Amino acid sequence: MKTPSRTNARTDAELLAQVARGELGALGELYDRYQRDVWRVLTRTMVHQGDVEDLVQATFLALPKIAASFDGRDSCRAWLCGVAVRLASRHRRGFGRWLRVLTSFGDEARRRRVSDPQASAVGRQELRVLERALRELTDKKREVFVLVELEGLSADDAARALGVPAATARTRLFHARAELLEAMQREAGW
Amino acid sequence: MQQCDRSWELDAVREGRLSPSDLESFERHRRACEICGALAADAERLRQVGQSLGLGAPGDEVRVRRLRGRILREAALADARSPSPRGILLACAVALVVLVGSFVVWSRLHAPQVAVPTPRAVASSKVEAVTVLPGPATTWSRRRDGTTERVRLDDGLLVLEVRHQGPDERFVVEPPDGEIEVRGTRFEVVVREKATWSVRVLEGRVALRRGGAPELLLGAGDSWTSPTLTVVAAPAAVAAVAAAPSTSAAVTPRATAGSDGLAYERAMKLYRDGEYEDAARAFRSFVAAHPQDPAAEDASFLEASALTQSGRADAAALVAERFLERYPGSIHARDAAILVARAARGRGDCDAARRALAPWSATSSPGMSAALGRCAP
Numbered sequence: 160m161k162t163p164s165r166t167n168a169r170t171d172a173e174l175l176a177q178v179a180r181g182e183l184g185a186l187g188e189l190y191d192r193y194q195r196d197v198w199r200v201l202t203r204t205m206v207h208q209g210d211v212e213d214l215v216q217a218t219f220l221a222l223p224k225i226a227a228s229f230d231g232r233d234s235c236r237a238w239l240c241g242v243a244v245r246l247a248s249r250h251r252r253g254f255g256r257w258l259r260v261l262t263s264f265g266d267e268a269r270r271r272r273v274s275d276p277q278a279s280a281v282g283r284q285e286l287r288v289l290e291r292a293l294r295e296l297t298d299k300k301r302e303v304f305v306l307v308e309l310e311g312l313s314a315d316d317a318a319r320a321l322g323v324p325a326a327t328a329r330t331r332l333f334h335a336r337a338e339l340l341e342a343m344q345r346e347a348g349w
Numbered sequence: 350m351q352q353c354d355r356s357w358e359l360d361a362v363r364e365g366r367l368s369p370s371d372l373e374s375f376e377r378h379r380r381a382c383e384i385c386g387a388l389a390a391d392a393e394r395l396r397q398v399g400q401s402l403g404l405g406a407p408g409d410e411v412r413v414r415r416l417r418g419r420i421l422r423e424a425a426l427a428d429a430r431s432p433s434p435r436g437i438l439l440a441c442a443v444a445l446v447v448l449v450g451s452f453v454v455w456s457r458l459h460a461p462q463v464a465v466p467t468p469r470a471v472a473s474s475k476v477e478a479v480t481v482l483p484g485p486a487t488t489w490s491r492r493r494d495g496t497t498e499r500v501r502l503d504d505g506l507l508v509l510e511v512r513h514q515g516p517d518e519r520f521v522v523e524p525p526d527g528e529i530e531v532r533g534t535r536f537e538v539v540v541r542e543k544a545t546w547s548v549r550v551l552e553g554r555v556a557l558r559r560g561g562a563p564e565l566l567l568g569a570g571d572s573w574t575s576p577t578l579t580v581v582a583a584p585a586a587v588a589a590v591a592a593a594p595s596t597s598a599a600v601t602p603r604a605t606a607g608s609d610g611l612a613y614e615r616a617m618k619l620y621r622d623g624e625y626e627d628a629a630r631a632f633r634s635f636v637a638a639h640p641q642d643p644a645a646e647d648a649s650f651l652e653a654s655a656l657t658q659s660g661r662a663d664a665a666a667l668v669a670e671r672f673l674e675r676y677p678g679s680i681h682a683r684d685a686a687i688l689v690a691r692a693a694r695g696r697g698d699c700d701a702a703r704r705a706l707a708p709w710s711a712t713s714s715p716g717m718s719a720a721l722g723r724c725a726p
Contacts, residue, residue, distance in 0.1 A: 183421050190417050203402050212416060219420045220427065285398045293402075308392075309399045313364045329360065340391050343398075349391065 171235040179226035190219050193239050196310070200240045203305045204247055205294055214250060218243040230319075237312045241320020244302045251298060285347045292342035300335035303328050308336070353384040359392065410654075411647050418680030426480060426510055426535075479520065480510040499523055506678025508537045511553075527559035536567075539678050547574045574641055613644050620651060625659035628652075633668075650681040653688050666692030683709050683717075690720040699724035 169177075169188070177185035197218050201211045221242060229238055293301055306317040307328075318328035343349040358375045361367050367375060379385045481491065481500060488503040497519040500507065511520050513533030522529040522538055524545040529538060534553025539546040548557055549572040557565040557573060567573055616631035632652035636645045649672045656665035669685040676682065686705045693701035702724040706717055718725060 183425055186424055187417060187421055190420060194413060194417070203399075212412070216416060216420050216423070220423055223424060223427070286401055289395070289398050290402060293399075304399075308396050309402065314360065315364070332360070333357075336392060336395065339395055343391075343395065349394070 170233065172229065172231045172233075175222065175226040175229045175235060178222050181223065186219060186222060189222065189235070189239075193236055194219075196236055197239060197243045200305060200310055201243055201247055203293075203309055204244055204298075204302055210250065214243065214247055217246050217250075221246065237306075237310075237316040237320055240306060240310055240312070241317070241322075244306065245321065248298050248302065285343070288343060288347040289339065292339050292346075295342070296335055296338060300331045300338070303331040304335035304339070307332055353382055353388075355382070356385055356388055359385060359389050411651065414680055414684070422508065479512070481507055497521060502538055502540045503543075504540050506537060506539045508535075510535045527557065527562075529558070530556045537678070541674075541677065545575060547572060549573075572643070612638070613642075613648060616648065616651070620655055623658075625655040629655035629659065646676050646679055646681070649675065650679070650685055653685060657688055657691075662688075662692040662695055687717060687720040690717075690724075694720065694722055694724045 169185070171189070171192075174185040174189050178189065194215060197215050198211060201214050202208075218239065225242065229235055232238075293304070296304065302321060303314075303317050306312045306320060307314055312320065314328050314332060315325050317332075318325040321328065323331075340349070355375060355378055358367065358371075359379075362372060362375060379389065479498060479500075481489070488505060489501060489507055491498070491500045493499070496517050499521050500509070501523045503525065507522070509522065509531075511531050511534055514520055514531075520531050522531070524538060524540045525543040526545055529536075529545075529548065531553065534555055535551040536553070536555050537547075537549045537551070539548075545557070545559060548555065548567060550567045550569055552569050554569075555567050557567060559565075565573065612631070612635050616628055616635055619625075619628035619631055629652050632648040632655060635642075635648045636652065639645055642648075649668070653665045653668040653672055656662075656668060666689045669688040672679070672685045673682060673689070679685070686709060690702040690705040693699070693705060702721055703726060706721065709717060
């Protein structure tokens with residue numbers, strides 16, 4: 160995912176510095192830039208649909224408190240995705256929510272089957288199997304897989320975003336990929 | 350899953366972590382190694398299928414904008430609630446001065462003294478108990494009258510958060526045509542044309558007193574809209590409102606019982622399907638038939654947006670101007686102003702374009718810059 164080109168616009172680091180000083184206009188601008196990325200990463204890490212909006216809100220509302228911890232690189236997308244994923248991870252620990260995820264098992268694929276033309280392009284069966292296999296991964300493996308393979312972060316960036324050593328992130332990624340491939344071979348005929 | 354000793358280098362290649370010589374060596378290996386070739390192909394395939402997950406979110410532009418407004422509002426309230434580092438330092442300094450002062454006085458009089466807060470200190474602590482968030486171009490002022498705090502609202506939108514008042518304290522908002530008294534609440538008030546336009550209570554209770562009308566109590570989730578707004582409604586709607594008792598008919602809970610959700614959904618579907626002319630008509634009909642409905646605000650903005658999408662910039666600007674008059678504090682207000690500015694720029698009227706965006710000049714955004722284009726100051 161590319162960061163949108165922003166000639167003459169304030170950089171993410173500048174905006175975050177302003178957010179840390181309590182400037183709400185900067186928070187609005189960051190929302191405009193990255194709300195789609197945050198929304199998507201939360202959906203992909205299998206947050207229950209009903210909770211995604213709350214978590215997007217929680218992610219951006221956390222910025223005034225944590226903006227100072229941003230390392231100042233060009234784009235804060237990876238960092239922001241990491242914040243969202245960590246909030247989601249904390250949120251997911253509630254048993255009730257976990258139960259809801261289980262009961263909504265397969266909902267996404269069913270919904271997408273009728274509404275998302277891209278799903279038919281890649282094969283409904285493959286998508287359904289991948290979705291189920293992703294759900295069956297542990298949260299830790301799923302988070303790294305989503306950040307690296309689907310959101311395009313490097314393993315180092317994902318590790319930094321999740322607050323784990325890079326070697327740990329690579330190990331989780333390796334096992335996540337292996338488990339997903341095994342599921343695809345077993346159930347989707349790869 | 351079969352592994353080769355050099356499989357780990359697949360990720361290193363992707364991340365650019367190999368030196369040129371290592372990269373060349375690995376590429377030579379990969380061409381010969383079936384396992385590495387298969388792993389790379391499988392990983393790529395997995396990535397491609399995975400890319401289709403979670404696409405299209407969040408989908409509904411109105412939902413996105415609403416969420417934006419909610420985040421900014423919550424952030425503003427949180428900011429007002431939490432003392433700034435400078436505030437904490439100041440408070441510590443004041444506490445230290447009071448402590449030292451108390452000690453000096455005590456030691457001089459040889460008698461224990463208690464530091465009593467001065468009336469000014471009480472007043473300033475009261476000031477911090479109230480958060481006022483004005484909308485763009487809002488005219489308002491604030492004063493303290495003994496134990497009563499008064500906020501005068503002449504025009505525009507105010508969002509207020511008032512912490513619970515003590516037994517002998519009052520907090521009053523004064524629109525031109527009455528007063529609103531609260532005791533610990535979160536609510537918003539809109540004043541237009543020297544009259545209260547609407548009151549929406551988010552938490553707690555407020556008492557609305559307008560002119561000679563009896564006091565109206567509004568609880569959390571209630572909203573009140575001026576009955577005079579019905580002048581823009583369809584004849585049937587006007588008749589219905591006119592026939593109802595003025596105070597009770599005007600109080601509407603957030604989820605209006607009379608709202609026509611299906612009509613709104615139909616209009617939204619036309620919009621999503623790209624049938625913008627029809628969508629604009631459908632939204633206009635919805636607003637005309639349900640001017641008091643909470644969704645009328647969105648529908649009115651979406652009519653302007655649909656007209657823009659169908660290439661009718663001037664018609665969109667007219668609708669957007671009407672929207673801004675009616676909902677000056679709306680979360681869509683800035684976007685509506687952008688539509689007005691864009692149409693004005695299209696006509697070559699740079700003054701009008703700049704005027705339209707003037708209330709937001711302090712919070713420029715790429716959308717606003719694009720709307721002004723060559724008209725930018």
